[in-house]
Amino acid sequence: MVGSQFYSADVIVIGAGVIGMMSALELAEAGHTVLVFDKGQAGLEASWAGGGIISPLYPWRYEPPVTALATWSQQAFPDLIASLSVSTGIDSELSTKGMLVTATDERDKALAWGIGLSPEVIEISEEEAHALEPHVQLDETPLWMPRISSVRNSRMGRALRQACLHHPKIRLLEYHEVFLSGHLDSPKISSRGKCYTGDRFVLAAGAWTGCLLAGVKLRCPIKPMKGQILLFSPCHFVNRVVLANGRYAIPRADGRIVFGSTLEDVGFEKVPDRHAFESLYASALSMIPALEQTPLEAQWAGLRPGSPGGLPWIGAVSDKLWVNSGHFRNGVVLSPASSRLLCDLMMDRTPIIDPTPYQPWKAS
Ligand SMILES: Cc1cc2nc3c(=O)[nH]c(=O)nc-3n(C[C@H](O)[C@H](O)[C@H](O)COP(=O)(O)OP(=O)(O)OC[C@H]3O[C@@H](n4cnc5c(N)ncnc54)[C@H](O)[C@@H]3O)c2cc1C
Known part of the structure; x- marks a missing residue:
């Protein structure tokens, strides 16, 4: 009132x-x-x-002012989420299991960007990456960012x-x-x-x-920039954020997988559609073939506040x-x-x- x-x-x-x-x-x-x-x-x-990734996707693509805000925030997140959990009783499921980046041709740029920064970027072998994520289709030299976290943003x-x-x-x-x-x-x-x-x-x-x-x-x-996402039922097929060809899988604590996303310049329209579904679903199966057996729970769309x-x-x-x-x-x-x-x-x-x-x- x-x-x-x-x-x-x-x-x-x-x-x-x-x-x-x-x-x-x-x-x-x-x-x-x-x-x-x-x-x-x-x-x-x-x-x-x-999606709730506590990092820009492909952070090396951004100008230093975005990195400056991201770096400060990444250090603040553990205390922020812990104190919100204590004061509200709601656990935002902060998980710091890192981000695996595969299928990128920006290795040199990424490695150079990561020098001296706290969200370090490491080149690992396909075998090492396979041990981290056995269900993910990998390329020969994936990149590994062990300090990246995610939250359940809802x-x-x-x-x-x-x-x-x-x-x-x-x-x-x-x-x-x-x-x-x-x-x-x-x-x-x-x-x-x-x-x-x-x-x-x-x-x-x-x-x-x-x-x-x-x-x-x-x-x-x-201006609004529409993004669509798929949600897969609990399956525990990924343990950490995986990024490939601009698309990502984010595991939730209960084993669900959030798979995103599209980037669409269509004004304030935010209805999920078939075209995005097919494109996201194909990307999800190509990243994690085992998802073919996993029921889909939801598809949704949101409007990002797009800026240059x-x-x-x-x-x-x-x-x-x-x-x-x-x-x-x-x-x-x-x-x-x-x-x-x-x-x-x-x-x-x-x-x-x-x-x-x-x-x-x-x-x-
Ligand atoms: C598919 C998708 C994936 C994403 N993944 C990530 C990610 O992994 N990591 C990440 O960091 N970010 C991610 N983002 C981006 C992130 O969600 C947004 O940048 C962020 O939520 C913006 O927050 P905001 O508070 O500015 O906007 P919003 O959450 O949209 O909040 C704006 C609020 O203003 C209210 N409002 C608008 N007009 C009025 C009015 N006239 N009067 C009163 N209230 C009004 C709205 O109702 C709304 O609640 C993603 C976004 C999308 C869509």
């Missing part, structure tokens, strides 16, 4: 995916009152639909939602679509016909961020209006660093990393 005292807050966050909820928790821990809106239930858009979203619901400084308003209007310097927020005031607003609306910014006549490059180079906007577009969005394929892994950085900037603290590359407009 919403009391009139909650019509205003120090900070209003729009969007309760991993980015909005983590930002809210950071800001609340820093002492702010935070009002968080979502047009649906928290955590059920891209943050639910994703559970992480549930845990973050619980943490927000129980935080004394946060009010989470679900099924409240927000409309942004007015000018960049004096934006106005309304939802369900009521106006809300706050010292500052944070847009964390994922793929919908551009639609909101259009309300204050600001163009931004963040996967570089998010983190920072102010005016004194009043801030953005934390555009994490594209990496929003789960980048969420801890992005949210801490946003909070550092809003609190005038020394930032964890140089914020320049993520400044709105620069990061386009």
Whole structure:
């Protein structure tokens, strides 16, 4: 229930995916009152639909600013997931069994990229890889990234939602679509016909961020990029994340396999379709032939907040209006660093990393 005292807050966050909820928790821990809106239930858009790999796919393809956020986040994940588990009782199933990369012609680039970085990249033999993943079709010289983890992102979203619901400084308003209007310097927020005031607003609306910014006549490059996924029944055919030809298998603790994903530029349409099913299914069988005997449980689609180079906007577009969005394929892994950085900037603290590359407009 919403009391009139909650019509205003120090900070209003729009969007309760991993980015909005983590930002809210950071800001609340820093002492702010935070009002968080979502047009649906928290955590059920891209943050639910994703795979949960705690690394960019092919991390060597990204520019250093994405690596900087990913590296900071990867170190923060174990404590984050442990403390969410203690405070909410929800286990997000963080598993650190590494990522095996096969069928790539980027070996030299990958090995050079990994030098000196904590997510090291190692060349291993086919025999060694076979011992790790006996059901996977391998090429002669796979790459092995032993420190890469994965989470069950649907559970992480549930845990973050619980943490927000129980935080004394946060009010989470679900099924409240927000409309942004007015000018960049004096934006106005309304939802369900009521106006809300706050010292500052944070847009964390994922793929919908551009639609909101259009309300204050600001163009931004963040746009929806559809991704589809298949879910196989418990079979325990893979033990760790396996990546081949742009497609990946992620094991869940109960033996299910999440297999993804497509990358489609089709606007806000997010219906799973036959074409993606056939393409993903063929890739899954070519990676793990034994899956032919395994029943499929589900197919779904989500909308990533696509951005040029996967570089998010983190920072102010005016004194009043801030953005934390555009994490594209990496929003789960980048969420801890992005949210801490946003909070550092809003609190005038020394930032964890140089914020320049993520400044709105620069990061386009
Ligand atoms: C198939 C797929 C696989 C992926 N795999 C991975 C992976 O393995 N690892 C990884 O790190 N990332 C992965 N991602 C990317 C990751 O899921 C996203 O980058 C991340 O979830 C973005 O989080 P977000 O909070 O910005 O967006 P969302 O989770 O989409 O949250 C935005 C929220 O804003 C709300 N909202 C929008 N407009 C309004 C409005 N007007 N008013 C109120 N609320 C509004 C929405 O309802 C939504 O809940 C994957 C994504 C997909 C689709």
